[in-house]
């Protein structure tokens with residue numbers, strides 16, 4: 170069964186979208202088939218990859234108006250786009266029964282066509298993010314290696330624990346990704362140490378360095394491997410993908426539980 174990942178952090182600008190795109194593209198480089206889901210009304214992922222306007226976006230699908238229609242971006246990489254109207258979904262779906270399970274249900278029919286489904290969350294902990302966490306096997310937390318990154322760590326853990334308790338017992342923290350890392354800055358190194366104290370060995374060995382190519386690639390509507398395969402950003406995201414795959418292979422085999430355990 171295809172594994173579903175979410176990139177989660179309610180802080181803005183920490184590298185969720187950059188990580189979603191480049192983990193997906195890195196996995197495609199490693200011959201995996203990946204479906205990227207843009208679950209952010211800002212549609213940064215959709216815009217960063219230059220996907221042309223689609224008749225069906227995640228918004229229509231979540232409203233029950235259409236099936237998911239993935240757009241093929243390149244060999245092994247497919248995308249479900251977003252649009253601004255998605256910002257209204259949180260209130261529009263508020264009275265829907267089982268509203269946290271909408272994405273889970275949509276993915277039921279498509280997840281097995283892919284090795285991985287990767288969801289880019291918005292910078293909030295509202296209904297869209299709850300849908301992502303409910304649908305996911307693993308949550309990955311990108312954290313910028315800055316002082317303020319440490320604020321809100323407890324909140325992230327609390328939300329994950331609540332989702333695990335009430336909505337999705339399968340959910341696991343896949344790992345914490347240190348982003349925009351500059352080894353020359355003592356502060357950055359200190360912050361990584363503090364993140365490690367909090368999350369232990371969940372923190373990936375691979376850190377994503379601060380690299381201008383990662384910031385430039387979206388302006389060319391490309392992932393980092395298409396934009397500059399020799400850049401530190403490409404090297405880091407490929408190493409991260411390898412580490413993710415290693416962890417998945419070495420994680421203890423769990424007995425499959427029914428996906429929808431409504432508590």
Ligand SMILES: Nc1ncnc2c1ncn2[C@@H]1O[C@H](COP(=O)(O)OP(=O)(O)OP(=O)(O)O)[C@@H](O)[C@H]1O
Nearest residue numbers: 181182183184185186187292349378379380383384
């Ligand atoms: N490792 C990096 N080196 C340099 N720039 C980076 C790096 N990672 C991300 N950026 C840049 O930082 C900005 C924020 O990144 P990104 O959009 O991925 O964050 P986000 O968490 O998805 O933001 P939001 O919360 O608004 O969705 C972008 O301009 C991106 O290009």
Ligand SMILES: [Mg+2]
Nearest residue numbers: 185186209213
């Ligand atoms: Mg984003």
